[in-house]
Amino acid sequence: MSEHVLKATGRSVEGKGASRRLRRAASIPAIVYGGQSAPQPIQLEHEKVWLASQNEWFYSSILSLDIDGKVESVLLRDIQRHPYKQQIMHLDFQRVDANQALRVKVPLHFLNQEKSPAGKTAGVVITHELNEVEISxxxxxxxxxxxxxxxxxxxxxxxxxxxxxLPAGVEIPELKLGKEHDVAVAVAKHGKEEAEPSEAEGESADVPAAKVNKDEK
Structure with missing residues (x-):
């Protein structure tokens, strides 16, 4: 069982109205699907899930979903948030088969950047071209x-x-698609200097403003 446990309750009433009532009661409507079982509507306590969602593991780890005492291994596959409130509107979880390979995006952690020769060189910027990658x-x-x-x-x-x-047993499917998919993950280069004003801009700056002729009385 995963060390990350979420408690949920099954629900029998579905629909937009039922979901709105759940949200007003500080709960989150959700669905669990996949595997040999039928999709199951569930609900979770918003505050506890919100706190869990502040952690990186919530999005890339196998979770132990305790539904009325029955624990299933799942992955978070979709999260819907309110456009401006700090509120989770809906969650999708996929059941995990221990014997079946899965695809999931995991974050990249960049180490020792400041200690590198590039990181110690004045004016050099190290950019992270990717922050996550899909693995299998x-x-x-x-x-x-x-x-x-x-x-x-x-x-x-x-x-x-x-x-x-990569750890043992882990691969990146994208690399099997050809060399053009072996994209940059991090790049070290000199920062861009401020652009010099163009000749046209320089000339226009030196041209005095046109005089306005006053109407003669």
Whole structure:
């Protein structure tokens, strides 16, 4: 069982009206689907889920969903938020089969950036071109994140997707699609200097304003 446990309750009444009533009662309507079982509508306590949603693991880890005492392993597949309130409107969870590979996006953690030669060079900017990447693996091999060590990065270096170290049993499906999919993950380059004013702009600045002729009386 996952160390991340969410408690839920089954619900029998569905529809927009029922969902609105749940939200007014500080609950979140949700659905669990996948596997050999039929989709199951559930509800969760908003405050506890909101606190869990502030953590990175909530989006990329296998969760133990306790529905009326029956625990299922699930992944969060969709979260709907209110456009301006701090409110979760709906959640979708997918059941996880321990023997079936899954695809999920996990965050990238960049390490030792400030200690690298590039990070110590004045005027050099290290940009993170990706913040997450989709991986494929069995549930037991799913990492909460992938580490990208930038400790040896030099000015002008580019770290590509194929250079990200993967735990055993984990692969990046995109890399199987061809070299053009081996995209940059991090880039070290000199920051852009402020653009010099163009000649046209310089000339226009030196031209005196036209005189306004006054009407003669």
């Amino acid at each position: 693996c069995l549930p037991k091999d799913l990492p909460e994140y992938l580490e990208v060590d930038l400790g040896s990065m030099q000015v002008g270096d580019i770290v590509h997707l194929s250079q990200v170290k």
